[in-house]
Amino acid sequence: MSTTSSPAPRSRWPRILGFTLLAVLIVGAMGLYAAWRVLWRPNVSESPEGPAYLFIRTGETYPEVLLTLQKFELLREPETFDWLARRRGHPQQVKPGRYRLDFDLGNEALLGRLLRGEQDTVDFTLDAFKYKPQLARQVQRQLEADSTSLRRLLNRPAWLQQRYGVDTTAVLTLFIPGHYRLLWNTSAQGFIDSMAAQHRRFWTxxxxxxxxxxxxxxxxxxxxxxxxxxxxxxxxxxxxxxxxxxxxxxxxxxxxxxxxxxxxxxxxxxxxxxxxxxxxxxxxxxxxxxxxxxxxxxxxxxxxxxxxxxxxxxDYLFFCAQPGGTGYSDFAATFAEHKKNARRYQHWLDSLNIKR
Incomplete structure (x- = not known):
């Protein structure tokens, strides 16, 4: 009677190792995805109006900043940003400034920008003004500096003389209208310093x-x-x-x-x-x-x-507006000639009143 030997049982270890390796890969992939989501995935809410800006006032705390991010819906997932900030040990006092929130910013890059104080500058436009309160209102509309502090500094004669060599009247000559790049959290004194520096550069x-x-x-x-x-x-x-x-x-x-x-x-x-x-x-x-x-x-x-x-x-000593509302002037060297020019302009004004 012949006997046949049964095949040796297959080892289950390769299959177990395969499942284990697959599980490790899955867990690793999930970990990588979680890390990517928390650290690097773009987390700034997109807007058709362009990049948003986060304004952090001097003295604001991290909870206040987080509340601003949530209130204005600046982040897709504010909870992941908050989780990372807490793990990184964010400071209680956050560096003030105007921060540009580009759409491709992830939590890691955004948090680093805030912690390092890498704020964006402001395109500050100084329009012509006649009185100090008008200047102060322009500044307060565009910068963090408050108008009260600025007006107080503009009326300190000894301080103005020592720092800029001007009195409370001549100080207005330091401000030349135009476009400037300034940090949003520029203080009142910092603003005057910046304008004085521009004034010095003008006077070559x-x-x-x-x-x-x-x-x-x-x-x-x-x-x-x-x-x-x-x-x-x-x-x-x-x-x-x-x-x-x-x-x-x-x-x-x-x-x-x-x-x-x-x-x-x-x-x-x-x-x-x-x-x-x-x-x-x-x-x-x-x-x-x-x-x-x-x-x-x-x-x-x-x-x-x-x-x-x-x-x-x-040799002109006189001038007056031209008739016709051109915005130009007629010039004269003698008073008699000037009177003729003035009469022509007055006749034009009178004709306008008659037509009305």
Whole structure:
């Protein structure tokens, strides 16, 4: 009788090892996915309006920042950001600033940006202003600095003189209208420092030499440029009008500049200056006082400043607005000629009133 041997039983170990390896891979993949989700997956909410910005005020704590992120729905999953921040031991005080939230930012990159204080700058626009409160309101609309602190600093004579070499009136010459890049959390003092630095950069050696040749200080150039700026918005007329006022100063004549009178009475909406307005008791009344007023009547821009530094050479002593509302002026060397120009302009104004 023959016997056949049964096959040896297959070992189960390869199958067990295979399942184990698969399980490890699955768990590892799940771990990698979890890590990717928490650390690197883009977590900033997208918007058709472009990147969002997170504003963190000075003194804000992490819970307040998290509340802002949740309230304005800036993150897809604020809970994963919070989990990572807590594991990383976020500081109680968060660095203030304006932070750009790009759509591709994950929690790791966003948290690092906030902890390092890598904030975005602000395109700060300084428009021409006539009075300090107007400047303060512009700053408060665009930066964290509050208007009260700025106005307080602008009225500290000893501090202004020591730090910038100006008084409470001439300090307005430090602010040249234009576009600047500033940090959003710039303080009131930091803002003045930045403007003073821009002012120093404007006053190159060449510009200072031009001012000297006109026998004017940089502050006096600013004051005269502020008058020119209020007189016209036409680039071509600015050097001509600057030349008129410089001719008057050289001859010891009163400037008789209407914009200075409007500044003195506090009403730039007046279309025509009346004789009673010319009686106002103010050092800014250039109908009563010779020379330049004590300070600028508006913040002069670069175009107006350069018009004073490069005035047109002529013999004109008078000017008045052209008929037709062109925005340009007619110039005259004699008072008789000026009266003719003024009558033509008055007749044009009268014709407008008749048509109405």
């Amino acid at each position: 050696e060449q510009r200072r030499q031009r001012a000297d040749s006109l026998q004017l200080t940089p502050t006096e150039v600013h004051v005269l440029a502020s008058i020119v700026q209020r007189e016209t918005a036409k680039k071509e007329d600015k050097p001509l009008i600057a030349g008129v006022y410089l001719n008057r100063l050289r001859r010891g004549m009163r400037l008789q500049a209407d914009p200075t009178l409007l500044w003195a009475i506090g009403n730039f909406g007046v279309r025509r200056v009346l004789n009673k307005d010319k009686l106002v008791d103010s050092p800014y009344n250039t109908y009563k006082h010779k020379g330049l007023p004590p300070g600028p009547i508006t913040s002069a821009n670069r175009q107006s400043l350069d018009a004073v530094l490069k005035p047109a050479q002529h």
